[in-house]
Structure formats: C-alpha cells, structure tokens
Amino acid sequence: MLEIKNLHVKLEDEDKVILKGVDLTVEAGKVHAIMGPNGSGKSTLSYVLSGRDGYRVTEGSATLDGADLLAMAPEERAAAGLFLAFQYPVEIPGVGNMTFLRTAVNAQRKARGEEEVSAADFLKLVRAQAKMLNIDADMLKRPVNVGFSGGEKKRNEILQMAILAPRMCILDETDSGLDVDAMRLVADGVNALRDGKRGFLVITHYQRLLDHIKPDVVHIMADGRIVRTGGPELALEVERNGYADILAEAI
Amino acid sequence: MAAPKPRGDLRAEITAARIAALDLPQGGFTAAARKEALARLQAMGLPTRRDEYWKYTDPTALTAPEAAPAAVLADDEPPVFGALDALKIVFVDGLFDAAASDDLSLAGIEISRLAEAGDIHWAKGLYGTLEAKGQVPVARPLAALNSAAASDGVLIRVTGRAPRPVELIYRHESEASDVILHHFVKIDPQAELTLLESGPGAARFNAVMEVDLGAGARFHHIRVQGRDHHRRAVTHLFARIAAGALFKSFTLTMNGALTRNEAVLDIAGDNAVAHVAGAVVGDAKTAPFHQDDTVFVTHDAVGCESRQVFKKVLKNGATGVFQGKILVRPGAQKTDGYQISQSLLLDGDSQFLAKPELEIYADDVKCSHGSTSGAIDETALFYLRSRGVPLAEAQSLLVLSFLADAIAEIEEAAIADAITQRLEGWLARRR
Numbered sequence A: 001m002l003e004i005k006n007l008h009v010k011l012e013d014e015d016k017v018i019l020k021g022v023d024l025t026v027e028a029g030k031v032h033a034i035m036g037p038n039g040s041g042k043s044t045l046s047y048v049l050s051g052r053d054g055y056r057v058t059e060g061s062a063t064l065d066g067a068d069l070l071a072m073a074p075e076e077r078a079a080a081g082l083f084l085a086f087q088y089p090v091e092i093p094g095v096g097n098m099t100f101l102r103t104a105v106n107a108q109r110k111a112r113g114e115e116e117v118s119a120a121d122f123l124k125l126v127r128a129q130a131k132m133l134n135i136d137a138d139m140l141k142r143p144v145n146v147g148f149s150g151g152e153k154k155r156n157e158i159l160q161m162a163i164l165a166p167r168m169c170i171l172d173e174t175d176s177g178l179d180v181d182a183m184r185l186v187a188d189g190v191n192a193l194r195d196g197k198r199g200f201l202v203i204t205h206y207q208r209l210l211d212h213i214k215p216d217v218v219h220i221m222a223d224g225r226i227v228r229t230g231g232p233e234l235a236l237e238v239e240r241n242g243y244a245d246i247l248a249e250a251i
Numbered sequence B: 001m002a003a004p005k006p007r008g009d010l011r012a013e014i015t016a017a018r019i020a021a022l023d024l025p026q027g028g029f030t031a032a033a034r035k036e037a038l039a040r041l042q043a044m045g046l047p048t049r050r051d052e053y054w055k056y057t058d059p060t061a062l063t064a065p066e067a068a069p070a071a072v073l074a075d076d077e078p079p080v081f082g083a084l085d086a087l088k089i090v091f092v093d094g095l096f097d098a099a100a101s102d103d104l105s106l107a108g109i110e111i112s113r114l115a116e117a118g119d120i121h122w123a124k125g126l127y128g129t130l131e132a133k134g135q136v137p138v139a140r141p142l143a144a145l146n147s148a149a150a151s152d153g154v155l156i157r158v159t160g161r162a163p164r165p166v167e168l169i170y171r172h173e174s175e176a177s178d179v180i181l182h183h184f185v186k187i188d189p190q191a192e193l194t195l196l197e198s199g200p201g202a203a204r205f206n207a208v209m210e211v212d213l214g215a216g217a218r219f220h221h222i223r224v225q226g227r228d229h230h231r232r233a234v235t236h237l238f239a240r241i242a243a244g245a246l247f248k249s250f251t252l253t254m255n256g257a258l259t260r261n262e263a264v265l266d267i268a269g270d271n272a273v274a275h276v277a278g279a280v281v282g283d284a285k286t287a288p289f290h291q292d293d294t295v296f297v298t299h300d301a302v303g304c305e306s307r308q309v310f311k312k313v314l315k316n317g318a319t320g321v322f323q324g325k326i327l328v329r330p331g332a333q334k335t336d337g338y339q340i341s342q343s344l345l346l347d348g349d350s351q352f353l354a355k356p357e358l359e360i361y362a363d364d365v366k367c368s369h370g371s372t373s374g375a376i377d378e379t380a381l382f383y384l385r386s387r388g389v390p391l392a393e394a395q396s397l398l399v400l401s402f403l404a405d406a407i408a409e410i411e412e413a414a415i416a417d418a419i420t421q422r423l424e425g426w427l428a429r430r431r
Helices: A042-050 A074-079 A097-111 A119-132 A137-141 A150-164 A180-192 A208-212 A233-241 A244-250 B010-021 B031-044 B129-133 B141-149 B378-386 B391-407 B413-429
Strands: A002-011 A017-026 A031-035 A055-064 A082-085 A092-096 A168-172 A199-203 A217-222 A225-230 B087-092 B109-113 B154-158 B166-171 B178-187 B192-199 B204-213 B218-225 B232-241 B246-254 B258-267 B273-283 B290-299 B305-315 B319-328 B336-345 B351-360 B366-374
Touching: A002 A042, A017 A042, A017 A055, A017 A199, A017 A225, A031 A042, A031 A233, A042 A055, A042 A074, A042 A082, A042 A168, A042 A199, A074 A082, A074 A097, A074 B378, A082 A150, A092 A097, A092 B378, A092 B391, A097 A119, A097 A137, A097 A150, A097 B391, A119 A137, A119 A150, A119 A180, A150 A180, A180 A208, A217 A233, A217 A244, A225 A233, A225 A244, A233 A244, B010 B031, B031 B129, B031 B141, B129 B141, B129 B204, B129 B232, B129 B258, B141 B178, B141 B204, B141 B232, B154 B192, B166 B178, B178 B192, B178 B218, B204 B218, B204 B246, B218 B232, B218 B413, B232 B246, B232 B273, B246 B258, B246 B413, B258 B273, B273 B290, B273 B319, B273 B391, B273 B413, B290 B305, B290 B336, B305 B319, B305 B351, B305 B391, B319 B336, B319 B366, B336 B351, B336 B391, B351 B366, B378 B391, B391 B413
Parallel strands: A031 A199, A031 A217, A082 A168, A168 A199, B087 B166, B154 B178, B166 B192, B178 B204, B192 B218, B204 B232, B218 B246, B232 B258, B246 B273, B258 B290, B273 B305, B290 B319, B305 B336, B319 B351, B336 B366
Antiparallel strands: A002 A017, A002 A055, A217 A225, B109 B154
C-alpha cells in the first residue's frame, strides 16, 4: 500500500542530507514500527510523506496505492487517505474543534467527489468516537487543542484519525508525554482502527507503546537509513540493549 | 473667535478654508454648543501631517474643503444585521430616510433627530460636552468640527431596558457626498441599550457619537463600516462611564481608502467596565487601504477594568495603525487596564504601525499592553492542510482564528455570528 523506494531528502534551506535512501513497504492491514535514536530521520520521514514544506526530495519515490505522494499537496495526500498524527499537535485559537473536524471531513469528501456529511450524522459519528477516547463534550467545543493537556492533545489526534478514517496512518511519537492510562486510551483507539485494510506506521523511541499496539514489523532507523528490519522481538532487543549494538553491527 | 494666524501658517489656512466651506446650521437648542465648538476648532486648528497624533495617518483628505469622490459599491450581501429585530434608522448620504426607517417610538427609549429636535430638549446642556471634555489632553479638532457643523444625527435617551437593538444604517448612494452626523446617547442609571451601526455613510464621512452612561447602565455598541473601497471616514466615540456601568464597543472595518476611528473613554465612576475592540481586514489591491484606531482610556475611579483588543489583517500593501493609551489618574487604585494590538501581515508589502502607551499615577494598579506583527503560522497551516483542508480555506480559517479575540468582545452570539459571516464573505471573495 505505502511504498517508499530509495528516498533521499535534504533540508531546503541548508545543504544537509537527512534521509539517505529509505526503502520501506507497508502492506494493507499491517502495523510497522520505526524505532531509532534521536536525529536518525524518523520524524523527517513522516513530514516528507505528509508534504510539509522545508524538505527537498533529491532521489527516490513514495507512493500510496500506486499514486505518487510526492507530487501532491498536503491536502491531496490527506484526501488520498494519508494521515499523520503529530508529535506536537498545533493549537488553533478561535476555531472550535467540531468546526475544524467537520471542515476537514467535508473538504476530503469534496476532493473525492463525495457528498458532504450532514450535521446530524456528523455529530453522531463524533460522539461515538469521542466516547471511546474519553473525550467529553467540552473538549469538542473548545478551540482546537487550546488549553488541552498533553494527553488530551494526543487523544484528539486519534479522534481525528478515527473520524477521517484514512487508509494509511502515520503516528509520530504519539506516546511522548503520555502517562500509562493515556497511552492505553490512545492505543485502544488505534487498535480499534486495525481492520485488516489499513496500514500503520508507528514512529517511537520506546518499546512501551508497542506493548499496547502490537507491530507486525519493526524497523530500526539510523543516520537516514533503515538499518535493520525484524519482528516484534527486535523492539524488545532495543529495550534491553539500546541501539548501540545494532548500530555497530550495521556499520 | 481666535486671533488671526500669522501668514504662511498652514494650519490656520486649512482651518479657515475648511470652515469657509461648511454649511453651519443655525438656531435650535444646540446653537450655543455649536458656537463653542466652532471656537474650539478655530483655537486648535485642523490637524496636519506634522502633528504627533497624526504621524502615521495623513489627515489631508479629511481636512480638505471639498471631499474627493468615492465610487459607490454595488453591495450584493444581505444587510449585516438583517436577521436581528432592530429598530432601523436610515440615513442616505447623511439625509434621514423616513420611508426606509422604522417608527422611532420604542418602550423605555426616547429617540429624536438632531435636525428636528425642538428648542427645549433633554440633550440641551449635553450636546458637545463629552466631545469638549475629550479635547484634553489631546486635541481632536475633527470632532469639534463635527459638533459645530453636524447636519443631523440621533438623540437617544434610554430610561429602561430597550426591548430591541437600535440600528443606524448609513447608505452611500452619491459619489460626491460629504456628510457630518452627530449622535448623543444618554443611558439612565440601570438602563440598557444595544446600538448597531452599519454602512459606509458617504464618500467622506465624519461621525461623532457621545455616550453618557449613568450608574449601573449597560451599553453594547457594534459597528460595521461599509465595504466601499474609496470612502474616507473619521469617527469619534466619546463616552463617560459612571459607577458600575458597562461599556462595550466593537468595530469591523473592511475596505476604505482611509478610516480613522477614535475612541475616548472616560471611566468616571468606581467599579465600571469599558471595553473597546476592533477587527480590521484590508486589501490594498483594488484601492488604497489605510485604517487607524486611536484610543484614549482614562481611569479616574477606583476598581475599574478597561480592555482594548485590536486585530488587523493586512495584504497587498495595506496599512494599519494603532495608537492606544491608558491613563490612570491619581487615586484610580485597583485599576485593571489591558491593551493588545496585533496585525497579521499576509505579505511583505503591508505594514502595521503601533504606538501603545501607559501613563500611570496610582500605585496599586494592574496594567499591561502588547503589540505584535506576524505572518500566518506555517505549522498551523500545514496542520490544517494535513487534515485535508485546502490551502485557501486553511488560510481563511487561520485569519478568523487570529481575529477571534476581538470578535469574542461581542457578547451576543447572534451578532458575533453576523460579523463572522461578513468576514467569511470577505475572505471568500479574495481566494
């Protein structure tokens, strides 16, 4: 479903190469995890896939269901089914969470040539999902992420993901800043979306999120490349021994 | 009369030329007040670019003997406050339109027209007094000119809780109209009024509103200045706020070659609240855009709160100005004064000029001010787009987000919604 081939990326403003040939395929229904030390390029990969400014692809390709992601604007990628759960969700004062969600859903539907969802149906959909993520009515009414705690922001990301129902979900360090209870809520939200048709790319520093969201495949990223790929046991190895051994081996 | 000015005095020349071109009303209960206003004007003289108070805004077009013509905009939007059940008072290029206006009688409120009020009127002894008081410590000659020469206006006295809002509608139909209107609003103790204003007024519009709030009175003022691109306007809002009273004013400015909105608030009684806010959207692509908010809040009582919230969105070389002052007089303890002015510059050609000032003569007060200029937040823009919101729509959402604090100063949700809809329309036309 998501196919990344030999992806090379550098920063637009400075001559700094971040990704040095990433190859990765995520199949429908699978959960892939990417682990790696700070500065290895994990977050850059998520930004490049979702279309953030400031990066230049110098080589390679990234496609979603065969469509060239790199040729699309961020909103087109979203309409094509890509979703990025942000490491640092953005606060937008003055724009209600519900208004934001509905604007996003209808924009994507419009882009796909579908009809807009009615206010009543939308409310029903949001309420059901919000309840599961323990998001109360007040959080839905408040401006997007404004005054939300770290856990609330991450739950709000998962709410958006559940409502937008993307084909391919990328979670960028969704576990950072979460306590154990919040992590369980977030993981339950993600697991509820594992329907055998969606793909997931879970970026994390730590094994503990993977205790809750069980990956099918684990990749270790270092210095802009994927240096090792394995099963869930690879994450446990990192947890026990750190990255040093794996990196030494890769070099 | 002021003494003759020496030759070559630009101020004296333009003042004399402007006065010579005025059509000064005679007689009536305001005759003495108008005469005094004219004397004030002659003593002060009209402003020029060299005046500190007009450093960022060129007053020439406002002081010239003749008004420059302004094309009339074919406005295809429904009336901004059309959904509100307001008592409408319509002026077309400054002339009262009886046919388009509602019957002026309303329970708890007494409305008459300046041009028709008899020789004995409750406003006798009040007309022009707040304007005169507002001339110190900073001169506001265009307001004195207004008091001297206003052709009409409304005199509103509120004795109870007005059952519906009153709306002053200013239509602009003649390209060459040059209009001066003066309103006086007196709200008795514990009484309440919502006053709406909408429309461009004229090619050149000079409006003064004096508002006298009794103890515990409440006044809500929401104004939408018309969308005409070439119009020029100077407005003054003078308010005296007694103990425990609430004053709230919000203005939306969209388009206009030149707009100077002054608010002069005198907080005279303890535990009173005064808020003044403005949202501005200016695009200098079609015509020049220059908008200036000049605010002077005086705290002269104990335990009062004032807030100034001004937000300006500027593009294609538009200019926004904010001059805001909080003066806390000796003895005005427990004052809570707040002021914020911010601009969102949508390109590198536009500019925002701000002069925030605090002058405090009491030691137990809380006052703060802030002023910022910035571009659209790229991270927020990417966040919205990553959720599927197209670029133009995402930019509009962020503009509304930026203006939200100013709009939040409007208490009634239906009015705030009407303002937001206008802004959405303005933004949609520029996508």
